[in-house]
Amino acid sequence: MATALSLFPIVLLIYLMTKKNSVPSFKALPLVALILYVLKMAYFDVEANLVNATVVEGLLTALVPISIVWGAIFLFKTMEYTGAMDTIRTWLNGVTTNKVAQAMIVGWAFAFLIEGASGFGTPAAIAAPILVGLGFPAVRVAILCLIMNSVPVHFGAVGTPGWFGLGQLEGIGPMQLLEIGQKASILHFCAALVVPVIALTFALSFKEVKKNLVFVYLSILSCTVPYVIAARFDYEFPSVVAGATGLVLSAFFAQKKIGLAREEGEVRVANQVSLPALVKASFPLWGTVAILLVTRIKQLGVKPLLVSKTPIMEVSLGSFGDLSLSRSLVLSLQHIFGTDAGWAYQTLYIPALLPFILISSMAFILFSAQKAAVNRTVSESLTQMKKPVMALLGALVFVKLLMLGTAQVEANTIIIGKALAEAMGTQWKFFASYLGALGAFFSGSNTVSNLTFGGIQYSIAKNLGLNPLTILSMQSVGGGMGNMVCIHNIVAVCSVLGLSNQEGFILKRTMIPMLVYGAIVGVVGFIMLAG
Incomplete structure (x- = not known):
């Protein structure tokens, strides 16, 4: 009964968002959050005070994706x-007018680099508007970018899902993290031989993709080969190295027309954008990547300055909790309603103020923007956020309630995970990645998925006599592929593109490559475990 009731809100959410006359996410997500709220107190018998504190925690945590999405919209309006x-579009069309090549350069290689530097769902939010600007249909772009943003995710945000998400487990040190990363890179590599091609067919005709298949694979391999090589030596930078290498090589292959079909009567478009003009116009993009890398590479020592929680001001809000502000502008609310529930907002580290708003402000100055352009950017980006705010608030409350557990009552995520493992038994190796995907579907984060299910996966592997590091790599790869179907990632990319009530439509389509991805991971993982 506990398993059925844990699954009920999830099944209901998927039904509401994917049925013929679908319910928009800004209505469906608050509804299922309310249902789960009632179930937590009425059936699971969790203390009301703790449930209410978790709701507050979820509402506050939603500020993270809300601010990131708004920042991304603001950057692209800028x-x-x-x-x-306009300048970037002209340059890209000068490199190639081939839509397959443009999709691979922006939606695959560039997004690969952004994922390696940032994570937080920013790759789709940054790449998608560029492709729409090149003439791609918005809904198809959303699907393509969500599917593409899976392969680099284990090493996203400079390897956070690995070294933080799995590094908390007992017995998992640097050597184990390196081995997990090596195995994860191979699993992702194998899936990348199929999944990006599927992604392209959602945005372009199969005939068009087939004619340019040589280029597609050159672009795929230009990212994934460096990815696997880098993973042999490091568990933080493979996606950054691979994305940068793949972006340069993909643009080179496209410009030289290597692997691209030549159309009848095709006339090469002269690239009329000078290098200085391109550098200036692309400043919002390369400036964003530069700040993300500088603030996330721990060897540079900048990150601790941005995330320090040492308070400079503390205020008691009575039973509501204890509010504090640190020198790094980390805003924190702890002991909500006297419970262990807490929240922190890293103002300078979350990719919103830095880099999106800062870079946008600098761009206004660099391009001598008129006041009307600034006002239009601000007003349109705020208007575009109205419905997504409701959806994201509902999503984060729903996620926090699913993950809420006590010493007496297991979290719904744990109940579901154990039930799945018990049902699959010795065949678990074929399904381990789907538990990782389920975690990402709940939370929108490979890191959170690993934190939630890493211990369960480790325990299952030990009980079944399977290599724990292989199973943990499958768990993390699953968390990456789960990005395709994560509700709050879908809401985020729809928000950036200004799409209304398309979340269910997109979810039904991204589910297909996610299942294919998991099947490939299951087969390759089986071979690894047998070896």
Whole structure:
């Protein structure tokens, strides 16, 4: 009964968002959050005070994706109204007018680099508007970018899902993390031989993709080969190294027309954008990547300055909790309603103020933007956030309630995970990645999925006599492929593109490559375990 009731809100959510006359996410997500709220107290008998504190924690935590999405929208409105996007479109069309090549350069290689530097769902939010600006249909772009943003995720945000998400487990040190990363890179590599091609067919005709298949695989391999090689030596930078290498090589292959079909009557478009003009116009993009890398590479020592929680001001809000502010502008609320529930917002580290708002402000100055352009950017980006705010608030409350457990009552996520493992038994190796995907579906984060299910996967592997490091690599790869179907990632990319009530439509389509991805991981993982 506990398993059925744990699954009920999830099944209901998927039904509401994917049925013929679908319910928009800004209505469906708050509804299922309310249902789960009632179940937590009425059936699971969790203390009301703790449930209410978790709701507050979820509402506050939603500020993270809300601010990131708004920042991404603001950045691209800035690029549009300062003319920077027109210059970039002209340059890209000068490199190639081939839609398959453009999709691989922006949606695959560039997004690969952004994932390696940032994570937080920013790759789709940054790549998707560029492709729409190149003439791609918005809904198809959303699907393509969500599917593509899976392969680099284990090493996303400079390897956070691995070294933080799995590094908390007892017995998992640097050598184990390196081995997990090596295995995860091979699993992702094998899936990448199929999944990006599927992604392209959602955005373009199969005939068009087939004609340019040589280029597609050159672009795929230009990212994934360096990815696997880098993973042999490091568990933080493979996605950054692979994304940068793949972006340069993909653009080179496209410009030289290597692997691209030549159309009848095709006329090469002269690239009329000078290098200085391109550098200036692309400043919002390379400036964003530069700040993300500088603030996330721990060897540079900048990150601790941005995430320090040492308070400079503390205020008691009575039974509501204890509010504090640190020198790094980390805003924290602890002991909500006298419980262990807490929240922190890293103002300078979350990719919103830095880099999106800072870079946008600098771009206004660099391009001598008129006041009307600035006002339009601000007003349109705020207007575009109205419905997504409701959806994201509902999503994060729902996620926090699913993950809420006590010493007496297991979290719904744990109940579901154990039930799945028990049902699969010795065949678990074929399904381990789907538990990782389920975690990402709940939370929108490979890191959170690993934190939630890493211990369960480790225990299952030990009980079944399977190699724990292989199973943990499958768990983390699953968390990456789960990005395709994660509700709050789907809401985020729809918000950036200004799409309304398309979340269910997108979910039904991204589910297909996610299942294919898991099947490939299951087969390759089986071979690894047998070896």
